[in-house]
Amino acid sequence: MTATRLKYFQTGSFAAGNRLVEPSERSEQAAPGRANAITCGHRACQGCGEALGARYALDAAMRATGGELIAANATGCLEVFSTPYPESSWQLPWIHSLFGNAAAVSTGIAAALRAKGNTRTRVIGQGGDGGTVDIGFACLSGMFERGDDVLFICYDNEAYMNTGVQRSAATPPSARTATTQAVGEAPGAPWGQGKNAPLIALAHEIPYVATATIADLRDLEAKVERAMQIRGARYLHVLVTCPLGWGTASGDAIRVARLAVETGIFPVWEGGDGEVTAVTRIRHRTPVEEYLKLQTRFRHLFTPVRDDATIARIQARADRNIERFGLVGEAGQHPLDLHEEGGS
Amino acid sequence: MPEQLEGSQAVARTVAACRPEVICAYPISPQTHIVEALSRLVKSGALHPCEFVNVESEYAAMSVAIGASATGARAYTATASQGLLYMAEALYNASGLGLPIVMTVANRAIGAPINIWNDHSDSMSQRDSGWIQLYVESNQEAADVHVQAFRIAEALSLPVMVCMDGFILTHAVERVELPDPDRVDAFLPAFEPRQLLDPSAPVTIGAMVGPEAYTEVRYLAHYKQMQALDLIPEVAAAFQQAFGRASGGLLRPYRSSDAETIVVALGSVLGTIEDCVDQLRDDGHRIGAVGLRTFRPWPAEEVRRALEGARHVIVLEKALSVGIGGIVAQNVHRALEGLPITVHTVIAGLGGRPITMASLRSLCERGLAGTLPDTTFLDLEEALVDAEIGRMRGGRRSGPHAENMLRDVGTVGAAGLT
Amino acid sequence: MSALPTPFAITLDVGSSRANHTGSWRSERPEYVRLTAPCGAGCPAAEDVQQWLYHAEEGGYEAAWRKIMERNPFPAVCGRVCYHPCETACNRGQLDDAVGINSVERFLGDQAIAHGWTVRAMPPSGRRVLVVGAGPSGLSAAYHLALLGHHVTVRDMAPAAGGMMRYGIPKYRLPREVLDAEVQRIADLGVVFELGHHVGDVVAEQLDGGFDAVFLAVGAQLPQRTYVPAGSAAKILDAIALLRDVEDGSAGPPLLGRRVAVYGGGNTAMDAARTAKRLGADEAVIVYRRTRDHMPAHESELQEALEEGVQVRWLSTIAHADAGTLTIERMELDEHGYPQPTGRFEELEADAVVLATGQVSDLSLLDGVPGIERRDHAVTVDANLMTGHPGLFAGGDMVPAQRTVTVGIGHGRRAAHGIDRWLRGIETEAPVELNDSASETGVGPQPSLTEVPFERLNPWYYSDAPRTVRDQLDAVRRCTTFDEVVLGLDESTALFEARRCLSCGNCLACDNCYGVCPDNAVVKLTPPGAYAYAFDLDFCKGCGLCAQECPCGAIEMHPEPI
């Protein structure tokens, strides 16, 4: 079950807050006293989805744990923009070790806490897609397999951003990156089967796996909240946009993430123990083109000549997601449907 | 009470007496027996509280240790060879973050060609990693030095590698008197971390440092490690007082005070060297030995003091810095700068090649006679390499530098300048 | 923790990045704005709909009602009879269905009547104003003038106040208790009503009464007779007269016969046909020249008439009327949509013909008044509704504009403010505008007249919530009684409906800006509520996310001042 929707309150539960409902029913991001786990003064680009996603997730985790939280961070934008000497933006105990070892460092933290008999304090490991699905994958898989009491959060901006936008295993086909340039016969990232980290996580039969985006705060928060209620290895894969790497307007960071969901490009679901148990439905199904054309990393699909074949291929991928996860349809018809609740 | 014990068991039981709270394990010979034994101690409850984490790689092992140590847990792991190299990135990170992790390196050669036997290539390759490196001569010393290692590491907030020869020590059954757990408790103060991941007093550990402060950070790292040159002897002395045994320290001279020729070495080979010294002394030669216990930080002053009376110093080492030769020898060279002493490098025991008394003795004799070249590969199968080099020449002409090196070891002469 | 210092540079103090003021990166800065919502812009009475819905959303019904009352003294009436152009303009219409503004307004108006909420006038100004005509326009002017402290006398020739609200619009659409209650509230402000008083010479009455100014709102009472060739026995009557007689009741129920034809396609035609049904006619047939999409009557009125069994002869004119029968000529539309005769004729049985073909104003009371300009039976006025005769203002159906209750109300208010200014000697051509009231909390930006198009909203944030439909009286009772047909919303549905408002162009306190800023550069002010936010320009990088993600378009990006 994903976030419970408040249906009748104007912005319902889609916006961060809502003056019409009790503070307890608002998102943590609406709370004047939210933790601001990552605070201002950080050096992320204007409109960085990763900075936003990290605060969303960690503030929710801070709330869920009453502030008893330690975070281990992989190398990447999030780490670099938050901790250039002499300034740190973090407001929780936080460690950065290496690019590929955040999951293992988290395991170490969890092991230390266990050895000390500390059951209050919880551990989050986090990294970019590179630090998670590529270089950090072995450590992550090991952490999953052992069932260490860690929630690992991947902030997936679909490339190695910090080093200047190179392709990662999470880069979508046809996307231009610095190592998959928009030249040659098949410009952009190659077409392959991709590496679906959340499904691979699910295959570890860990108790909790979910995907989320910065475009649906309440969904994301509910997932963090739920993850923190569970012990053992957990995984949250958050799609975060990167204005720099994607070539989007900084003000569009959330809009683009939303379109990733509404087009079916990025399925939002929740599961555990090997099964997908809930999906967040697409509210207004949108053709992938609407999503692609906002991003210069896909510009070669539209100019100088329109590449209809590739756009259709991307659409087919999105359609497959929609089909596979049941992302479209009348509420209540799909077994994985979102639970909706009427307000008064 | 002394027991007949395999070296690995001795180390495992001593480490257990040090009450580590997190142990990370990944198998690699010849270290495996240590973590196997520890796993048993943890699983049986004999070592409690302690988390034993079966990680998926050495990289993860060191990373788990990093996380654990930063959370205030006494963390331990052991590795060797490829494993050590696999964790290289994390080694630098642990020391850079100043995390007092203790690790046993069961010294082993590194591939290719893959080789499981002993030499010091692995730990020597990490001499610049910022870790303190202690080398032990015997299993007794191995046990004792682990106790000291935790105390040194935590006092300085620096990681310590205890290097013991793979198989030769790890698998050797010897008489060992294990440090008494109660006395270990008394000797080792509780771990008071210098920085700690703690929600009640949050800090940011592991910042990114740019050109404006990186030099200072490195300078301070160097400064911190150099402090160990004072601390290590203090801890060794304290250990001796508490346990009644001398072990560890910076270096140990052996009949070298009046020696003209001194053999310098580290690790278990020192036993054979000392026997050899005894034999040659019996024959009236003024020869002695100096056993290095601490290689990082480099005890330059102590080495100079120990060797300043000699005319010849033979550095016998189980590692090769390809492209220059000896590693320890270079360090000794620096320590002896300006003194009228010739330093010879002897590369020996690579990949488990036995260092026999006979070879050692003939080596020392050549040293005493002044006929030892600058660099010697002990017991090199010259015929074999000659033939091989001959074949290589057919393919590619080598220039004068490589030829000079061969002349050094005598090969060129033997090859007869054909 | 040990007393040793943490390692230099590697370990940092938390939150220390606040020393880094990223605001210097900014080339654009966000600003909160208050724009005009299309509903308000579309409201002829200039109600700030968005604002009063904002109160209603919170259950602040009285505050919402007071907000309406700033502009319109007839929420309960308008909640029933207004053709709600606000809803036509409502941006939500582009999402699912327009907000049921009108039904919420009715709910609020009814709440006010039920709870006896009253308004207070400003202290007396000592000035006297005469209002001629107690229709919606005159009453609105009287109300606003009274609020402003002026002494108002209303004269109307009819026996009761209300104008067409009473003598035109039938009871089943506007129960008289509701009208009476809202009129009474105006009387309670001290407005003097002199009913049954026909004004023949307005300038004379002004002088006699010592009035400083006059507002004329005599409506359009005279039927615009369409010539229908008729036999002498044909029974032909006028819709306005019919409706007035029904209301008056003194002459007993009008006798129409079993089959009634109503000629015309406006709302009056609908009301006449529906009234005929209620008076006992078996058949009520509307005869109209053009087609359904050309019909001036509101779709909802036609719909309700059809539901009650009223029939319509489209593309038809009455060529001749005789006793019991009408000759109908079929029409067809030319390319401009105008009906052209076809020469084909049909018969229609009808015992009576009711003409509902429009009204014109009786402007005889202005005869000889200098400065007055007329156009098509109407009096022209300036932006403040003053006629060419100084001190003489006019509004409602008698001036060139749409003829609706709400337009009349809007005229009344604008004229009241125009008169007020005129009385105070302020010469101004500038009309009184919507959103001229300062923001309520005193915080936040000043209101702007810029209208908010749908494209400025971020509709994703709004819950899917189709509108609630007002219940209707069942069909049998509808056709036999004058009971009110359309029922009101109960509280929960009214609240639901209010909460469907998108708050176009005005902060709705959803905290989204506070939530979405990646730089935590939006701070919350106390007390919470709309516009209780500020940008922390020390840290705002100007990414524009807040503006983009504001559901209601209440944030704009502006180039950084250099």
Ligand SMILES: Cc1cc2nc3c(=O)[nH]c(=O)nc-3n(C[C@H](O)[C@H](O)[C@H](O)COP(=O)(O)OP(=O)(O)OC[C@H]3O[C@@H](n4cnc5c(N)ncnc54)[C@H](O)[C@@H]3O)c2cc1C
């Ligand atoms: C049948 C019908 C249904 C309608 N339905 C709707 C509807 O549902 N919604 C809507 O918005 N509009 C509707 N209208 C239109 C609406 O009623 C008018 O536009 C509105 O009433 C005009 O208001 P007013 O104040 O200008 O004039 P009126 O309402 O016509 O009032 C004028 C008043 O002036 C008085 N008067 C006139 N001359 C003199 C004089 N010389 N001396 C003294 N008194 C005088 C009259 O007695 C009258 O009371 C309807 C109209 C009709 C006829």
Ligand SMILES: Cc1ncc(C[n+]2csc(CCOP(=O)(O)OP(=O)(O)O)c2C)c(N)n1
């Ligand atoms: C072992 C290692 N390899 C490469 C790097 C260089 N590096 C640092 S951050 C980074 C990219 C990070 O990408 P991702 O994890 O996706 O995070 P993002 O910056 O996109 O948020 C790379 C390649 C490194 N620091 N360490």
Ligand code: SF4
């Ligand atoms: S490059 Fe992308 S991920 Fe990195 S700080 Fe900028 S916007 Fe964020």
Ligand code: SF4
């Ligand atoms: S949504 Fe609300 S503010 Fe917008 S036009 Fe409709 S009623 Fe007015």
Ligand SMILES: [Mg+2]
């Ligand atoms: Mg990335």
